[in-house]
Amino acid sequence: MKPIILTGDRPTGPLHIGHYVGSLKNRFDFQDTYKQYLLIADSQAMTDNFERPELVHENVTQVALDYLAVGLDPKKSTFFIQSQIPELCEMMFYFMNLVTVARVQRNPTIKEEIKQKSLEESLPVGFFCYPISQAADILAFDADVVPVGEDQNPMIEQTNEIARKFNLVYKVKCFKDVKSIVGKIGRLPGTDGKAKMSKSLGNAIMLGDTADQIKKKVNAMFTDPNHLRIEDPGSVEGNVVFMFLDYFDPDKAGLEELKAHYRRGGLGDGQIKKRLIEIMDALIAPMRERRLQYAVDLGYVKQVLTDGTQEARQVAAKKMDQMKHAMKLIY
Numbered sequence: 472m473k474p475i476i477l478t479g480d481r482p483t484g485p486l487h488i489g490h491y492v493g494s495l496k497n498r499f500d501f502q503d504t505y506k507q508y509l510l511i512a513d514s515q516a517m518t519d520n521f522e523r524p525e526l527v528h529e530n531v532t533q534v535a536l537d538y539l540a541v542g543l544d545p546k547k548s549t550f551f552i553q554s555q556i557p558e559l560c561e562m563m564f565y566f567m568n569l570v571t572v573a574r575v576q577r578n579p580t581i582k583e584e585i586k587q588k589s590l591e592e593s594l595p596v597g598f599f600c601y602p603i604s605q606a607a608d609i610l611a612f613d614a615d616v617v618p619v620g621e622d623q624n625p626m627i628e629q630t631n632e633i634a635r636k637f638n639l640v641y642k643v644k645c646f647k648d649v650k651s652i653v654g655k656i657g658r659l660p661g662t663d664g665k666a667k668m669s670k671s672l673g674n675a676i677m678l679g680d681t682a683d684q685i686k687k688k689v690n691a692m693f694t695d696p697n698h699l700r701i702e703d704p705g706s707v708e709g710n711v712v713f714m715f716l717d718y719f720d721p722d723k724a725g726l727e728e729l730k731a732h733y734r735r736g737g738l739g740d741g742q743i744k745k746r747l748i749e750i751m752d753a754l755i756a757p758m759r760e761r762r763l764q765y766a767v768d769l770g771y772v773k774q775v776l777t778d779g780t781q782e783a784r785q786v787a788a789k790k791m792d793q794m795k796h797a798m799k800l801i802y
């Protein structure tokens with residue numbers, strides 16, 4: 472039996488190359504060695520987008536297209552839609568008894584999000600409870616590992632606390648500990664050099680971008696503001712083009728030479744951008760093609776989601792049944 476891995480995305484927009492380097496690429500590598508569940512977390516997306524149901528609805532398909540675009544294979548990984556598995560809500564309801572308000576308030580991830588979204592004064596209970604919902608996502612599938620960004624680590628800790636508490640209170644071994652794998656790669660900055668790449672900030676290279684869009688975005692990147700003439704020595708540190716080359720240039724030795732040349736002077740911004748454009752396009756082109764190919768066959772995408780959700784629901788229902796036995800909710 473393969474170990475079980477589970478990850479998820481809130482469907483609030485199509486995915487970009489930040490998601491690719493941070494997580495999608497790993498998922499592609501995991502799909503042969505793990506039983507992989509890919510959760511499209513539309514219910515969780517509703518916790519902070521409940522007034523924008525169209526946005527969440529549309530992006531479920533977009534995220535599924537992105538999965539297919541990067542080569543995730545529905546025969547190997549199970550794609551599924553959170554909201555279509557009512558057992559996940561049911562689990563969450565019982566888990567809520569095992570968590571104090573004070574404990575959720577101390578969860579650094581939710582604390583930070585509350586601050587970011589200025590929700591201190593009007594915090595919806597639903598949003599506040601999403602860490603508990605996320606614990607249900609993970610525990611329903613007996614996940615062994617959950618790959619997460621660093622900011623999501625407290626979610627895994629909280630999940631394990633809930634699992635242990637359930638086992639302890641109801642004297643069962645319903646849940647095992649789950650481990651997180653935190654990506655080694657730091658977060659890819661936006662094309663504007665800002666810390667976070669995000670579609671809404673307009674600084675993202677999307678998995679479906681055309682060659683032209685890639686070219687425009689790379690050409691608009693900041694380099695070194697003091698590198699005015701080609702002969703001038705240039706700085707590599709803080710230079711967005713080099714930051715991206717560090718992530719994506721497969722020829723590390725060539726890149727070191729390029730950096731040395733840039734530092735010495737005599738290398739134009741146009742040349743380093745040209746190199747980055749070629750590299751980005753080589754990476755994106757096959758994704759773009761696959762994405763287009765599936766986008767004209769939405770019936771297939773829908774079928775993938777329906778089948779995956781059906782399979783996932785059976786797994787979650789079995790776990791819910793175990794939980795009900797443990798809690799004596801069987802009549």
Ligand code: TRP
Nearest residue numbers: 477478479480481512515605608
């Ligand atoms: N919180 C994750 C995000 O914002 C999405 C998510 C929902 C998730 N449920 C999950 C991730 C379970 C890992 C495991 O992207």
